[in-house]
Amino acid sequence: MKPIHIFIALIALSVFLFAADSGNKETEKIPNVDEIVNKANLVAYYQANDGKAKVSMTITDKKGQTREREFIILRKDLADGGDQHYYVYFLKPADVRKMVYLVHKHTAQDKDDDRWLYLPALDLVKRIAAGDKRTSFVGSDFLYEDVSGRSLEEDSHELIETTENFFIVKNVPKDPDNVEFTYYNVFIDRNNFIPMKMQYYDNQGSLYRTIEAQGVELIQKFPTVVKALVTDLKTGSKTEMQFSDVKYDIGLDDEIFTERYLRRPPREAIR
Amino acid sequence: MMNSKSITAFVIIGFVAFFIFSPFAKADDQNETDRLFTLPQVEVHGFYELRAGYRTRKDKYQKDISIMENRLQLDLASYLDWADLKCKADIIGDLVTEQADFDLREAYLFTMPVGFMDVKIGRQILTWGTGDLIFINDLFPKDWQSFFIGRDPEYLKAPSDAVKISAFSKAFNLDIVYTPRFDHDRFISGRRISYFNSNLNRLAGRDAIQHTDKPNSWFRDDEIAIRLYKNISGYELAFYGYRGYWKSPAGQTQNATQAIFPDLNVYGASIRGNLAKGIANLEFGYYESDDDHSGKDGNIFNSELRFLAGYTQEIAKDFTASVQYYLERMLDYSQHKDSSPFGLARDENRQLLTLRLTKLLMNQNLRCSLFTYFSPSDKDAYFRPNINYKVTDDLAVELGANIFFGDYNNTFFGQFQNNSNIYTAFRYSF
Numbered sequence: 001m002k003p004i005h006i007f008i009a010l011i012a013l014s015v016f017l018f019a020a021d022s023g024n025k026e027t028e029k030i031p032n033v034d035e036i037v038n039k040a041n042l043v044a045y046y047q048a049n050d051g052k053a054k055v056s057m058t059i060t061d062k063k064g065q066t067r068e069r070e071f072i073i074l075r076k077d078l079a080d081g082g083d084q085h086y087y088v089y090f091l092k093p094a095d096v097r098k099m100v101y102l103v104h105k106h107t108a109q110d111k112d113d114d115r116w117l118y119l120p121a122l123d124l125v126k127r128i129a130a131g132d133k134r135t136s137f138v139g140s141d142f143l144y145e146d147v148s149g150r151s152l153e154e155d156s157h158e159l160i161e162t163t164e165n166f167f168i169v170k171n172v173p174k175d176p177d178n179v180e181f182t183y184y185n186v187f188i189d190r191n192n193f194i195p196m197k198m199q200y201y202d203n204q205g206s207l208y209r210t211i212e213a214q215g216v217e218l219i220q221k222f223p224t225v226v227k228a229l230v231t232d233l234k235t236g237s238k239t240e241m242q243f244s245d246v247k248y249d250i251g252l253d254d255e256i257f258t259e260r261y262l263r264r265p266p267r268e269a270i271r
Numbered sequence: 272m273m274n275s276k277s278i279t280a281f282v283i284i285g286f287v288a289f290f291i292f293s294p295f296a297k298a299d300d301q302n303e304t305d306r307l308f309t310l311p312q313v314e315v316h317g318f319y320e321l322r323a324g325y326r327t328r329k330d331k332y333q334k335d336i337s338i339m340e341n342r343l344q345l346d347l348a349s350y351l352d353w354a355d356l357k358c359k360a361d362i363i364g365d366l367v368t369e370q371a372d373f374d375l376r377e378a379y380l381f382t383m384p385v386g387f388m389d390v391k392i393g394r395q396i397l398t399w400g401t402g403d404l405i406f407i408n409d410l411f412p413k414d415w416q417s418f419f420i421g422r423d424p425e426y427l428k429a430p431s432d433a434v435k436i437s438a439f440s441k442a443f444n445l446d447i448v449y450t451p452r453f454d455h456d457r458f459i460s461g462r463r464i465s466y467f468n469s470n471l472n473r474l475a476g477r478d479a480i481q482h483t484d485k486p487n488s489w490f491r492d493d494e495i496a497i498r499l500y501k502n503i504s505g506y507e508l509a510f511y512g513y514r515g516y517w518k519s520p521a522g523q524t525q526n527a528t529q530a531i532f533p534d535l536n537v538y539g540a541s542i543r544g545n546l547a548k549g550i551a552n553l554e555f556g557y558y559e560s561d562d563d564h565s566g567k568d569g570n571i572f573n574s575e576l577r578f579l580a581g582y583t584q585e586i587a588k589d590f591t592a593s594v595q596y597y598l599e600r601m602l603d604y605s606q607h608k609d610s611s612p613f614g615l616a617r618d619e620n621r622q623l624l625t626l627r628l629t630k631l632l633m634n635q636n637l638r639c640s641l642f643t644y645f646s647p648s649d650k651d652a653y654f655r656p657n658i659n660y661k662v663t664d665d666l667a668v669e670l671g672a673n674i675f676f677g678d679y680n681n682t683f684f685g686q687f688q689n690n691s692n693i694y695t696a697f698r699y700s701f
Contacts, residue, residue, distance in 0.1 A: 061634070067664050094318070094700035095318070114545065121396070122398055122425055122427075123395070123398040127543055127544075129548070129549045130548065132585060132588055260389065
C-alpha cells in the first residue's frame, strides 16, 4: 500500500471513528429531567433500605471562630422516594450530649413531618412543631431540608445543560414565598447521579449559597458523599460536614424510631 | 434536700457498680471469656456552674441573696453487655444556706430482660404527660424551690427512687413505675422562698418553716404510677393512673402543727399531635383526694378536676410561641367554703394561661425566652425571662429573672411576690 493510501485510510478511519464517537454522544440517551432528579434524590437520600453514619460538623464564622457538632444519624426508608424515619443522637457539644432528635418524614404535600426531641436531663419527650424547614440545623449552615431532603414536588425542574460530567438542573420553587431562594442549580454527576454541587440564587439573581460534595466513596457498592461543604456567601460563614462509620442495610428495626428508643438510645446509635 | 438514708442506699448501689466493675475492666480487657467483667470504660461528663441571684424586693423573712452557688455535676455512664449503668451527682457549695450539699440526681441500672421489656432500677428522673411546666398526670417529684430561685429548669424535676418497667407491643405500650417509699416534691417550706401561711394568716418564711408529717415507711407508703400509650399515625394517645399521695402538702393535722400529704388517686388521659401548622395537646386528670371524699374535712384538700389545652407553633424563623390554658376545678366546693375560715376559701375554679416565646439568634447561639403564667381567676402572674448565650461550645452565660405579681398575698403566685429575683450564671460543660 502506498503511503498516500495509508494516509487516506487513516483519515477515513479517524473520520469514521470521530463520526461514530459523536454519533454515540448523540444517540446516548439523555434521560429526561424528571428521571434525573428522581435518581439524584434516591442516591442522595434513599441509598439502600437503611443506613447509619457518624457526622462531624465544623462551623466556621466569618471571624474564623469554630464550633463543633457531632452526632450519629440512623435512617430507615419506608418507601424509596417516600416516607422516611430519622434518628439523630447527639455526641457534641457537651451541653446537648445524649439529646435525641427523631423525625418521621412524610413526603405527602399536605402532611407535616412528625418531630420529637428528647431531653435526657428532664426525661422529657418534647414534640416539636414542624416549622420552617429552611432554618438552620443545629446552628450550622446546613438547613433541615439539606439534611432530610427537599420534596421534588416543591420545585419545577429544568435540564439547562449537559456537560461532559454533569447534568445541570435548574430548580424553581413553585411557592416562592416559602423559601429564601429564587432558584437553585444542581450539578448531578452523570455516572452515579450524586448531586455534586448546588448553587442558590437570590432575587437579585446573584449566587449567595453553595453546597459542594468534596469527597465521594463507594461504600458497600453505594456511592456516598463523605465530605460536604456549605458556604454562605452573604454571612461569610461555612460548615464542613464529614461522614464516617457509614453502613448500609444494617436491618434497623422500625421500633428504633419510637418513643421507647428516644428514652433509651439503641446500641446502634451509641456504639 | 434529700433523705440521708436514701442517699446512702443509692450512693452505694451506684458507686459500687461503677467502682467495683470499672477499675477491673481495663485489667480484664484481654480476658474476653469473662464477659461480665469486661466493661468498656466509664464515660465521664458534666459541668461546672456558678450561679448568683438577688431579690428585687425586700423580704423580711429571707436573705437578700436569692441564690449563690457553685455546682459541679458529674455524669458517669457505662455500658455492660446486659445493662447500662448511670450515675449523675451534683456537689454544691451553697452560700445562701452556708452549706455544702450533695444531690444524687441519678443512679440506676437499665436492662432489657426480654425483647419487649425495659427495666430501670434506682434513682431516676421521670417525666410524662403533655404539659409545658404544668403537670397533671406527671406525679413524679418536682423541685419548686429550685425553679423559683432561678436554677436551671432541669432541677424542676427531682429524682425518684423507683423501678420503672416498660412493656411494648403492637397494640399499646405500658409503663409501670413503682416507688417503694413516697417521694414528695421539694416543696416550698419557707426555707428559701416565703409563702402564705394560712394558720398565721400572713406571709411567712424562715420564721415559720413548714414541718411535715410524711408517709415514710418502705413498701407501705408506696406509690404506683401507670401509663398506657400508643402512637396512632402521629397522634400520641395516653391513659394514666396513679395511687399515692398529694406530692406537696395538701392539708394539715387536726392540731394544725404539721402539714400532711393525704392519700391521692389520679386518673387521666392525654392526646398530642399535629394541628394546622403546629402541635396541639389536651390533657385531663381526675384528682381523687382519698382521705376526704366528701370534701367535709377542712384540713384536707378536696378532689379536683384538672384540664389542660395547649398549642405550639413556629411563628417566624427560629421563633416559637406556645400557649396553654389550664383549669383546676375543686369538687364539693360548698363543703370547702363552709369549712374554711372567713376570707380564706379558695376559688372553685383556678384558671391559668401560659405563654412561651423562644427566639434563637446569632446562629442559634443566643436564646431569648420568656415563659409567663397568668391567672385571671387568682389575679396573679409569674414571668420567667431568660437569655442564654453560648460563648463557645463549652461555655454558656445566662441572665434571667423570676418575677411574681399578684393582687392578693394568698394566691398561688401572689404569695411569692417578695421572692421576685434576678440571677446570672456561668456554665462550663465537659
